Amino acid sequence: MSDAETSVTALCLARCEKPEKYIQQLVKHWSHKMATSYDEGDGMGAFPFSEHENAVMMARPEGIAITLTTGDRERNEHMRGVIERHIDRFAFREAPLDYTWTEAKDD
Numbered sequence: 708m709s710d711a712e713t714s715v716t717a718l719c720l721a722r723c724e725k726p727e728k729y730i731q732q733l734v735k736h737w738s739h740k741m742a743t744s745y746d747e748g749d750g751m752g753a754f755p756f757s758e759h760e761n762a763v764m765m766a767r768p769e770g771i772a773i774t775l776t777t778g779d780r781e782r783n784e785h786m787r788g789v790i791e792r793h794i795d796r797f798a799f800r801e802a803p804l805d806y807t808w809t810e811a812k813d814d
Contacts, residue, residue, distance in 0.1 A: 715779060722805055729797045730750060730771060736793065
């Protein structure tokens with residue numbers, strides 16, 4: 708079985724007023740633990756949690772668009788909570804944000 712067959716991808720839009728600021732803070736915070744990256748032009752942060760797990764966050768006018776990929780559903784649900792707690796920490800004036808996750812469907 709390939710990684711693509713066993714991976715789980717979830718999508719979320721966390722509505723907030725300062726998505727780019729919160730992504731930048733999270734990139735800086737997690738850069739001490741992993742090789743994060745940030746593209747200022749796109750307002751995109753990338754977080755490689757491991758070789759097979761990552762999150763990509765994009766600043767949108769209405770909030771933070773999050774794509775989370777992990778090896779299985781249980782790990783995906785765990786990492787959703789990790790991401791939510793960290794974003795809420797930086798967005799404390801607006802927190803808790805509303806996180807509505809959906810699993811991406813294979814075509």
